[in-house]
Amino acid sequence: MSDSHGHSHPHGQPHPFQPDIEDSALTHHQLLQLAVGELLMEKGIFTGDEFRRTLEDIDSRNPGDGARVVARAWVDAEFKKRLLADTAAAAAELGVDAGTIPIMTVENTPQIHNAIVCTLCSCYPRLLLGLPPDWYKSRAYRSRVVREPRAVLAEFGTTIPEDTEVRVHDSTAELRYMVLPMRPEGTEGMSEDELAKLVTRDCMVGVTLPDNPSN
Amino acid sequence: MSGPRFPVGAPVRIRRAWPPGHVRAPWYLRGRSGAICHIIGEFGNPEEMAYGRYDGPKLMLYRVRFRQVDVWPDYAGPPQDTLQVEVYENWLEAAGEEAA
Structure with a gap:
């Protein structure tokens, strides 16, 4: 092997480097x-x-808090009712401080699949799910998921049946949204902790579904 | 404080207007018709608060349901697909019964 660097670039020229944070000028708003x-x-x-x-x-907030809330709703129908009525109060029962911005939990059913976006900026239930992923803030996701939601979901590997309503929530104002996914089949014997591990961030944004453990 | 101008189920249209400033009514819904699906409550007007004016009257905030086929004439999905969006009352006007 002639190139001991393991990569190739013309020698005798400055080595390419990764820019430091300070290398781009601060914007007005920064x-x-x-x-x-x-x-x-x-x-x-x-x-x-x-x-x-x-x-x-x-x-330090992360989707694990939302996942615990979802898993509890799957095993406790009364908790699910309280979650759908008042998400922050239900989260507080599990020791999760979901903050003061009201969060609305929207429930997936065989008839309705929910997905969340903020077309204006990047509103997201940060205290329940942590910081939003970069794709959630991208112009491509924000503009396309309200325009062609099924195509966007398909790019995430998610196919919603043709006779299901795809319901996209655009969080333009005062509420933040979390999707309560459907509990997958084949999870009847699982504990609440095991169920929580099936609930990923993307499930709670509504771009994917929890894994069926038998798959 | 007056109550909500529109009840749940009322057909409404987003005003077709393009004022400058900090506006929360999404551009893609201006002039589109839907129906009230949820009355959220009263909140400060973000169009005023963005400029430091916090003392004005509060605005009723609704969630409005739109059929995708009413928002995008060439929508590629099935007719039952919907959008649900939060809209302040100053952006809503009564729409005809033809709305979803």
Whole structure:
């Protein structure tokens, strides 16, 4: 092997490098955000450590919390009713703080398949599901899933029967949405913890379905 | 505070208007007809709050159900597919009975 680098690039020229974060200029809004944050700290509205802790808390949220809520709804019909009526209160029963922005849980049934988008920006139930994936924020997903939802779902490997209603929720305003998927067949003997492992982030956005464990 | 202008099931149309500013009524639904499916409640007007004005009257917020075939004339999926979208009352007008 003549190229001991394991990759090829013309020698005698500068080595290509991965750009650092600082290599692209700050946008107007990034500068504004930094300036406002620094002002609020200078004025004593919050401390740098409080700011850091809040960011750390938001970054630590993950779809596992939503998955526990879904698994409980699968095994406890009364909990499911409470979840559909008041998602934050039901999540609190499991020790999950879903925040103050109201979340609406929409239930998949044999007749209805729900999918979530925010066409205006990237509204997402972050405290229940963690930060949204990059594709959720992409213009392609946001513009296409309201226009040709079945084609978009098919690209995620999800085929919805032709006689099912595909219901796309565009979270344009005050609510955030979580999909309650249908419990897969063949899971009758599974524990709540085992069920929660079947519930992925994408199931709760509605672009895929929980795995059937017999597959 | 007055109650909601539109009851659940009422046929409504999103106003065909294109004002500047922080508007939450999606562009692709302007002029499209659907039906109220859920009255959410009253909230501050984001078009005012975006400019620091928090004292104005609150607006009723609804969820409106649209048939995909009414939103996209060339919609490729089956006729029962729908969109459900949150819309503030200032963007809604009564639509004819032909709406879904």
